[in-house]
Amino acid sequence: MQHLSIFPILIPLLFGAIMLLPPISRELQSQRISAIIGTLFLLISSATLLITVDQEGTQLYALGGWQAPFGIALVADRVSSLLVLLTSFIAFAIMLFAISGKDKGGAYFHPLFMFQVMGINGAFLTGDIFNLFVFFEVLLIASYALLLHAGGKQKTQSAMHYVLLNLVGSSLFLFGLGILYGTLGTLNMADMAIKIGQLEGETTTIAKTGALLLLIVFGLKAAMLPMHFWLPRTYASASAPVAALFSIMTKVGIYSIFRVYTVIFGDEAGELANIAQNWLWPLALLTIAAGSIGAFASPNLKTLNANLVIVSSGSLLVCAALNSEGATSAALYYMVHSTLASAGLFLLADIIARQRGKAEDRIVHSRPFSQPRLIGFAFALSAMTLIGMPPLSGFVGKIMILQATQSMAQTLWIWPLIIISSLAALIALSRAGTTFFWRHNGSPSTDDIAAKPTEIAGIALLILASPLLVLFGGELSEFTQQAANHLHSIQSSAYSLLPGVTP
Amino acid sequence: MLDITITFVAAIICIALFLNLWRLLQGPTLSDRILALDTMYINAIALILLYGISSSSALYFEAALLIAMLGFVSTAALCKYLLRGDIIE
Amino acid sequence: MPFYLEIIICLSLIIGASFLFIGSYGLIRLPDIYMRLHSPTKASTLGITGVLVASMIFQSYEKGGFSVQELLITLFLLITAPIAANMIAKTALHHKIKPLKRTQNQDLIDSICEREEPKKADEKSV
């Protein structure tokens, strides 16, 4: 399958386009069916891609037959194929959840969902920085539209902030791209990585400004302080499947930071080696702090979860700042874990909000659940995952991050923050959980609000992935270790992608 | 001779553009501004054509054509807005 | 390029430019919006035609063929300029912008605005 690496982009694109055409566009039911089929195909092809990459090494796909650096190349290495699989997996799970009713409330849910997945996968796979911009925009515009799915004042308001901020971000992205192209004369990331080392004189200074501009853009997507303000409200107001899908969006920013600042501006970048790390340090730590404080202050479960997303972003940024193979490996593991966990909790929050009547997901007492055991169990699992308590996946990621710190100074800063953030998550989530499941009055609602089988299946897929991540933690961490290894070696991440170019 | 003429004509058109800008900024009414904009479009067409002559290239013709077509639409839309508020109804 | 062609081109350029200039000059000089309308619609149309003719001849020569694309622009402008003027005039009238004091038949403005027949229709019609 020589075309395997483009499948994760093409499948959602084609399915999205087909859903706009009759006869599928006419009926919700057929859209649902094709959405499930589409995400399933996607899942299968992503898994195949991962296996292929694992066995045969990095897959390079030159679009249009134009070799890098001239054409656009898709690079499916361990890092990107892992994240693509992650995306496909949560897309499948979320779609399962969504088809039992959450996809109503507005047109075009399914095609938009597909396009968003396409954008995310594209951003992960592309090896070209301008193409990265394009896929950023694809996923952003799809997220704008999805955010507004099922309407409501809050959504409109938060969408306004989200959209406008990201528009500013996109402008900065283009400025940064312009600077980098204007100094390097190329767009392929591998080629940039090689050329950056050859820059001379003051051009390096200019290139550096470009790199820092990109850092801001990625930071904005990744909710890095002080650019995280948009996140809690946006995620909290989005409808459940959308919010769940969004949980991977911050990871796109993080991924880009890794891609750009370890490959292009990595150790081999001469004067520009590791320029981002000095900035990332304080900001990452502050992001963790801000997220933890936000988690404390959250009035409802969705906001709480959104703040935990910020915390996870901060932790990942810490890994980026650490800039070592161990840290990158930790980040990859943590990324998989936290995406699954927060996506699961977002979906769960919806069921919780639905069964609690007027109280919704606010942390106040309310009527009891109609399915207390099921929901309670799921909540406990995902809360533990997010806090980082064994036996669920959070602790592995956390330990990996903690172990990745090298020097005493790093340890002194990072450990307390990460540990305190876990504690904050613990306090906040236990408060929420005890309130939800034990502070009751009245009787459960008699409406037909029980979680439907596909909803349960979707949530279960996401939540039960967590223990599996621990069970197969050895294999997974070995994989992430290799992926990190690959990312940190310019030989494999740059030279090997450019036929005919040797160091 | 052609060069000199082109320079001269360019200068004149530039002055014309300045005059348009003056009217556009000066107003006093919105109609005036729209009129100034419309005139500006026409002067811009001239400028582009002139540039085409001076660089002896035919590549700019379409730009001129587009300005002629689209300028009108934009003027019409602005006027319609002032008249009716809603331009597509 | 033969001299006569150059002359023709230059001439039509200069004529065109002058009309364009006059059109814009009128835009500044004339005292009210209704009067200003005249200058761009007319002068500029002709002016642009001049430049277009110049361009046409020049490009024809350059390409060694017959380049008449520019006519299309003229066509467009001839079709659209009056409508644009009309729309702007409508706008101005709708906004009841006072014309110059010495404008004749100012009493018509009200009926124009309402798009009704002139109030003094009987006297005026021939």
Place this chain on the structure above:
Amino acid sequence: MKLFPMPFHSILLFVVWLLLNNSFSAGHIVLATFFAIGIPLLVGDMRDEHPKIQKPWLAIKYVLMVLKDIVSANIEVALLIIGPVYRLSPGFVAVPININSDLGITVLASTVSLTPGTVSAEVSKDKKWLYIHTLHLMNEAKLVEEIKSRYESPIKEIFGC
């Protein structure tokens, strides 16, 4: 006739395509024919009913006359603009019209706008009056008469309405 819902436009499109491409090559003639037939078919629905041109030759004559008028109009107006402004005496004029087709009225109004010193400002609701603004109104009656005879009647004749 079904092939050419808008014969005039078809011809126009054919010519314009060749104009645009500056070429009379066989390929472009094929394309021009294709568009000349295709586009009217495509947009045929997007039109109100308009009277057909009844007298093409008169139309051409009319166009030439208007072109001549445009040139003179421009020079005239240019002179007025450059000349002393205080001598201008602008004014509104209501011109009664009795063309009963929108196309005819439009052509008339456009012509009026393009020709000496007049801009058509408005058409009354009942389409019986054309209001124009003149830059330099000297003799209202004469102006109205001129418009009616010089432009309106040929138009009526051309479109046969």
Place this chain on the structure above:
Amino acid sequence: MEGIYAFCVGLLTACGIFLTLRGRSFSVVIGLTLLSYAVNLFLFASGRLKLNAAAVLGQSEQYSDPLPQALVLTAIVIGFAMTAFAVILAMRARADLGNDHVDGTLPSNNEDSQRSGGQH
């Protein structure tokens, strides 16, 4: 020439940024449009300015860098899509929230801002 060009880009950026920092959605959209002009010009300039060098083979002796032009084209289209979305979102916000402030609520110290609002 480059100096003037750079100045214009800078000025457009500044204007765009200033308007983006305003409180009303329409101003912000206008600001973003200005900003996107600046961005496009900037990106375009990263291929260096050249006169009479359109990248059409056979039309000139030397060619300007076509790649940034292609990028700008893409950027323009994407910018258009984004602006369109933002504009409609602004309308939607007005419809849902009753005012056109980007935050959805009017600043409390301002009473007469409601005056400019229309009726249903």
Place this chain on the structure above:
Amino acid sequence: MNTLIWLPFLPLLGTLIPLFSSRYSRTACAFYTAALPALTLFLVLSYAGDIFQGERFQAAIPWIPNIGLELAFRLDGLALLFSILILGIGLLVILYARYYLSEKDPIGKFYAFLILFMFAMLGVVLSDNLIQLWFFWELTSISSFLLISFWGHKTEARKGARMALTVTGAGGLALLAGLLVLGNTVGSYSLQVVLDSGDLIKSSSNYPVIVVLVLLGAFTKSAQFPFHFWLPNAMAAPTPVSAYLHSATMVKAGIFLMARFYPALADTNLWFLIVSLTGLATFLMGAYIALFQHDLKGLLANSTISHLGLITLLLGMGTDLAAVAAVFHIINHAIFKASLFMAAGIIDHESGSRDMRQLNGLWKYMPYTATLAMVASASMAGVPLLNGFLSKEMFFTETLHQASLGSLSWIIPVLATLGGALAVAYSTRFIHDVFFNGEPINLPKTPHEPPRYMRVPVEILVGLCLLVGIFPGFLAGDLLASAASATLNGPIPEYSLSIWHGFNLPLLMSAIAVVGGLIVYKNRSHMFKFQAQFPKSNPLMVFEASVQFVTRQAGTLIRFTENGSLQRYIFAVLGLMVIMTISTLVKLNTTAGLRPEIPVDAMTITAAFLLCVSALATVIWHRKRVVALITLSVVGLIVSLAFAQFSAPDLALTQLSVEVVTVILLILALFFLPQKTPKESHPRIVIRDLSIASLIGGIIGTICYAIMTRPLDTISTFFTANSKTGGGGTNVVNVILVDFRGFDTLGEITVLGIAALGIYKLIARMRLFMPSSDGKGRPWSDDKHPILLSVISQSLLPLALLVSAYIFLRGHNLPGGGFIAGLITSVAIIQQYIAHGVIWIKTRLKLDYQILIGSGIGIATLSGLGSWAFGHAFLSSWFDYFYLPAIGKFELASAMIFDLGVYLTVVGATMLILANLGQLTTSERPVLKEDE
């Protein structure tokens, strides 16, 4: 060997049993539940013989090697001791709980949690890997949380459980940090390696950190001062839980931890200071507080704290004998405390109260239970012939034998005696207040003896108290020896387990303690009065209040930072950008590079001037929205002129058409938005914004200039070289768009399509504000569709379509292409909308824009997929020249199909946006009174 690996998981398997068996009778449920722990206990005991011989069993399989986690278990003396405690007492508690829990309580759930906890605890004690140890450690926190909050409908249970979880969770995190540092220092996470490298650890600079962090974990779990407060509040749990967690297991985990790491960490001054002083303080304080509890379980809880302090103190002393004593007391305390809790539970269960002010004289009602309880509490008090006495004697001995406090060392035995006295006092209180001391007061139930089998566990435990007390060497000797040896990771010192050591100082201390305790109890009323002067502080309230305080503060902070002001958010982004770029740019010494500049000409200056003035005008007049729009159009026009001038005709075309569509869109929007912007920014804000805007403008301008004046080698020569031969077109820009970088374009049209869909979503069900008059209050004109415009528009449409076809077809070779053509078509159609309105168009134009978008994207994608058939990569272009008679040579290229897709998408998207927006207004337009 292999048994050991799955041994701890046996109980885990058992968590499912109660859930499924709870539908049968409660007894059956208990029975089935007990089966697996019993089996496990049996298996563990089967190892006992070898372990007593000094053997140690270890088994490991790799799990997550990258974090040093492996599934590793060890069974040595200490682990054996704890396993027996956990499983044995666990079994008794299962039996006990069968009778304790009422019919209403979901017993299956209870057992499931209990077994889960048992599994976790077993995991802790059997762990042979640091990370794994922590893994189970946290599991105990969670499962104990579930158990404590079993009666979650009660506020105290909820809060108590949460507090326990928070405190132990925090400790657990500290422990994790400590273990990681420990592992790092040693270089291995294997417990055996750690235990064997005590010297290395103690000499490491990390040692203090490790000690503090590990002890934090231990102290929080074992409720040591100052983390003791959670334990009494955890008494909200059902009594079987207390009996299990707070006597033998959970709270002992901390002790276990200290014992486990004893060889690696103990025997330093730091260790001594922290551990023994904490232990001492806890010992005294717990005992003191216990005395004043009126709640039966509160008394027991505090006595537990006190005893845990005692063990801690022993472990802190650092002598080998002290460690032996500690291990011994672990056993004894577990036995008597579990029985006491159970007894208290029986009392509570049968009398309905736990308040010692109500419970009096129960001897009459339940003499049998009373006897059992009395024996157990005598053991707690340290009365001879009972097991408590033995370990307490050892304790007193050890306090006398240490000298770490130098000349102040005498304090420790004195304080120990004091603690012993207090223990006697509260034990006496337990006995006397409950079983004697007059008649019961207002009990909810008339007390009576419990069911037969509910007493059995108590009987067994009390029996053990006696037996161990009398025959210590026989019953506990081997166990103690092997456990102590495992604790010390080496040989054990000489000690004697006999009851009688002769008259010596420890005995005297015991005597003093007993007498003193009785005196204290006798005078308790004075002390109660004294104690009553202090305000009662409820740790639960304090904890809740502090959590709420933090929450409130966090809320205030968040409301301050995330104040919902977009301006601030954007400002933050821009501010960061300024900081980052300026810090870099200051290093740029010369702005201008070496590349020669293009000479300036008049046209450029004019254009630049126009651009600048109109941009500024847009800013200045941004509050007059229409005017701003007009000036914005000028800016757009000039920008496209600039593109044209600098050799980018394609860009000029695109910019022009996009600009017009944008303006139309903005005009459309303007109708629904207020016509004007109020002035509301504070001048300070304006200045601030102005300065940051000009800063950024300056930065961008500088960079732009710096880039433009420096030469550059790009990859573009490849494109110009291959455009014709490889892409089949002469317009390089277009070839890049549809071929070299066609993927970008595919993404770009997708963006456009999505935007249209999103906008459609936005428009749906939008309730619009539509002004009935314009900004100055003038009513709108009633002329919907000016006839001149309508007629001309109709005539222009075919022309415009022709032009767009022209632009489309030539795109590959000359400026143009699908995108521009699409926009021209759209503008032409929009013009029809403007001229005729929606209804007119609707009846005449039957186009589904959504289908256009879908098919456009689809066609573009499929054109790319086509190349697969020939074995090429996605979007590989194909073109060829054909000859037809009479027409001549012409070119066909797959890029054209791609461009067609672009065209369709653009038309579809633009129209979907604009037409729908227009459509919406028409139906709801406010009707104007015509004659106004």
